[in-house]
Amino acid sequence: MELKIFNLNCWLLPPPFSAENNERIRKIINLIKKHNPDIITLQEVWLKKYAKKIRNGLEGYLFFQSRSNIFNKSGLLFGTKLKPISFTEDYFPVEKIHSIHEKIGKKGYQIAEIRPGFYVMNTQLYAPEKKGEIEISISQFRILEKISRDKRTILSGDLNIHDDLFVKMNKAFKYTPIGKFTVSLKNKYANMRFNRPHHANKTIDYIIGTKKMHHVKIKVVNPIQVSDHYAMIGKFKID
Numbered sequence: 001m002e003l004k005i006f007n008l009n010c011w012l013l014p015p016p017f018s019a020e021n022n023e024r025i026r027k028i029i030n031l032i033k034k035h036n037p038d039i040i041t042l043q044e045v046w047l048k049k050y051a052k053k054i055r056n057g058l059e060g061y062l063f064f065q066s067r068s069n070i071f072n073k074s075g076l077l078f079g080t081k082l083k084p085i086s087f088t089e090d091y092f093p094v095e096k097i098h099s100i101h102e103k104i105g106k107k108g109y110q111i112a113e114i115r116p117g118f119y120v121m122n123t124q125l126y127a128p129e130k131k132g133e134i135e136i137s138i139s140q141f142r143i144l145e146k147i148s149r150d151k152r153t154i155l156s157g158d159l160n161i162h163d164d165l166f167v168k169m170n171k172a173f174k175y176t177p178i179g180k181f182t183v184s185l186k187n188k189y190a191n192m193r194f195n196r197p198h199h200a201n202k203t204i205d206y207i208i209g210t211k212k213m214h215h216v217k218i219k220v221v222n223p224i225q226v227s228d229h230y231a232m233i234g235k236f237k238i239d
Contacts, residue, residue, distance in 0.1 A: 001237070001238050001239075002216065002235055002236070002237055002238075003038050003039065003114075003154075003235070003236045003237075003238055004035070004036070004037040004038050004039070004233065004234070004235050005037055005038070005039040005040075005041060005120065005154065005156050005207055005233070005234040005235075005236070006032055006035055006037035006039070006040050006041070006231065006232070006233060007040075007041045007042075007122075007156045007157060007205060007207050007231065007232045007233075007234070008028065008041075008042055008043070008226070008227060008229060008230075008231040008232070009042075009043040009044050009124065009157075009158040009205060009227060009228070009229040010024075010025075010028060010042050010043065010044050010045050010050075010226075010227050011024075011044050011189060011227040011228045011229065012024075012025070012044055012045050012046055012047065012050045012075075013044065013046055014046060014047060016193065017193060017194055018192075018193060018228075019189065019192045019193055021050065022053075024189075024226050024227060025050060025053050025054060025057075026057075027226045028054065028226045028227070029053075029054060029057035029058060031221070031224060031226055031231060032058060033058070035221075035233055037233070038080065038081050038082060039078075039079070039080050039081075039082075039112075039114075039120055039156075040058070040061065040077075040078070040079035040080070041076075041078060041110075041120070041122035041156040041157055042054070042076070042077040042078075042079075042122075043075055043076060043077075043122070043123075043124040043157055043158045044075045044124065044158075045065070045072055045075055045076070045077040046071055046072055046075045046105070047071055047072065048065075048071060048072050050072075051063075051065050051072050051077050054077060055077075055079075058079060060081055061079040061080060061081055062079065062080055062081075062083060062084075063077060063078065063079045064077075064078045064079075064087050064089070064110060064112070065077050065078070066089065073091075073105070073106050073108075074089070074091060074105065074106055074107060074108040074109075074124070075105060075124060076089070076108065076109070076110050076122050076123070076124065076157075077122075078110045078112060078122045080112060080114070080120075082114050082115075084112040084113055084114055085113040085114070085115070085116065086112070086113045087110070087111070087112045087113075088110070088111050089108060089109070089110045089111070090108055090109060091106050091107065091108035092106075092107050092108055092109075092125075092126070092140045092143065094106065095136070097133075097136070098126070098136070099129060099133075102126055102127070107123075107124055107125060107126055107140065108123070109121055109122065109123035109144060109157075110122040110123070111147070114238075115238065117151065117152055118152045118153075118238055119148070119151060119152065119153045119154070120153070120154045120156065121144065121147075121148070121153060121154065121155045121156065121157070122156055122157050123144060123155065123156075123157040123158075123159070124157050124158045124159075124160070125137045125140045125141060125157075125158070125159050125160045125161065126140055126160060127160045128160065134161070134165070137159065137160050137161050138161065138169060141159060141161065141169075141170075145170075145171060145172040145173075148172050148173070148210050149172060149210075150212075151210060151212065152209075152210060152212045152213055152238070153209065153210045153212075153213070154207065154208070154209045154210075154213060154234070154236060155173060155206065155207075155208050155209075155210075156206070156207045156208075156232075156234065157205070157206065158204060158205050158229065159204060159205070159206055160204050161204060162202050162203065162204060163175075163177050163202075163203040163204070163206075166206070172210055172211070173208040173209065173210055173211070174208060174209055174210070174211055174213065174215060175206070175208050177203070178203065178218055178219070178220060180203070180219075180220040180222065180230075181200070181201050181202060181203055181220075181230070182202070182203050182204055182205035182220055182229050182230050182232065183199060183200050183201070183202050183203075183204060183205075183228065183229050183230070184200055184201055184222070184230065185200045185201055186223060187200075187222075187223070187225050187228060187229075187230065188225060189225060189227060189228040190228045192228070195228055204229075205229055205230075205232055206232075207232050207233075207234030209236055213236060213238075214236065214237050215234065215235070215236050215237075216235040216236060216237055217233075217234070217235045218232065218233070218234045218235075219232065219233050220232055221233060
């Protein structure tokens, strides 16, 4: 069986911190329909009304999100055509050194057991802003490595770790650099509002499998611009 995964950091922050949200939601939905993935992993869908629009626009998927009453805590939205055996969500520890918006957003991860012993994870890690904060992102990634150890797992999401560093510090997942940026200065949304150009021209989004997985193909969907990140498609063969 071939499993197709669609991943995107949607940049759906509350206005005015992002731009053209309603128009981009429509484009995101159409892009997902075009690729017709089995699994959808989305990040930064912060408002529940945005999550609802995406859910309503995509029939045939079972969606999971935060149970928070105020907003979609962690910003994660997971959609699947395959009814999971189990689904869990959790959050990374929050420390005093975390920035205020990271404390509010509460980054975390979602795990769906799609088939017995086969898992798909959706995540977004800490976004470093100051020198040394990358260590927070790495420590969160180590948590995911520990969870995934000795399992058949696909990890999909925004790791906020540049791929040159990721190649050096990754221990659990197969990864070959894809040769394209997931955040690029050529993308107009990467230059809008409060975005910082020094975060651009980097690969920080991934769809990767553990060493027990056989991946077929990973590609960046560009130059289609629906967010400040480009979407990704991953295809995996599973038994």
